[in-house]
Amino acid sequence: MKQQNHFQRLGLSEQTEAGPVKLAYFRLAKQYHPDTLPQGAPPELEKLKAEIFAYIGDAYRTLTDDKSRANYLEELKSGGAGNEVDVQSILMAEELFQKSCILVKARKFPEAVKMLDEAIKLNAEEAEFYAWRGYARFFTAADKKAAQPEAFREIQNAIKRNERCAPAHYFLGVIAKLCGDATSALKHFKRTVELQPDHIDAMREIRMATQKK
Incomplete structure (x- = not known):
């Protein structure tokens, strides 16, 4: 390889x-x-x-x-295409990313942010790292409304790097929902499912939103 x-x-x-x-x-x-x-x-x-x-x-x-x-x-x-990949850095970044995802799911957001900072230093090209960091940073803030713009900027940065980054769209949906913007939330959840049809959490959010109408 x-x-x-x-x-x-x-x-x-x-x-x-x-x-x-x-x-x-x-x-x-x-x-x-x-x-x-x-x-x-x-x-x-x-x-x-x-x-x-x-x-x-x-x-x-x-x-x-x-x-x-x-x-x-x-x-x-x-003829100059890149087979010169810093595999060690990518591996270390991927390992840190996987651990940070576990921390986010355990709601240990500050620890997750630090780990994602390190992952991005090792591999700054991975869009998904920015999506998860923006999401984790949102939950570290005491004032969620005040934290929303910065979190959105970071997650949008992930989407600029890779428009097909399904987790980024899902996170935007979660944050919009928590901030009371149900219309935007539903739009982001639908986009998530377009990109990743087996995204169970986004499908559940769409089903719940539809039932409320």
Whole structure:
């Protein structure tokens, strides 16, 4: 994989559009995600799976974002495309990100923000990191109304980096709902499901909003 380009890593041709890229990524992610290892698996196998997962994740992020994809195709044409990936930094950032998600779900928001700060230092290109940090920062604030604009700015930054970042749209929906803007919240939840049809939380929010009407 070290010698392959992003398309090759996902088993795709350079003409492949964003939709099949997403399908290829999810298929490979199910196979190579470090969490799929059984308990007691050798550390060498865990490291190998983590490296492969980092490669396919980098390929997915690049090829599903229109701007990044166009730039990458230009690099391929010129023969200078980036196989030079700092895998170690990506792996460390991904590990910090996974831990921060657990902290957010445990409502340990300040700790999550610090961990996401470190993840972004290691891999500043990952849109999802900014989405989760903006969301966590919102919940660290005592005054949620006052915190909303800054949280929105950071999550919108994630969307600018990758418009198809489903968690970012979902987080915008949650924050809008908590701040009393049900119309915007519903719009964001619907966009989340458009991007990720199996997003259970967004589907539940849409169902609840529909029942209230």
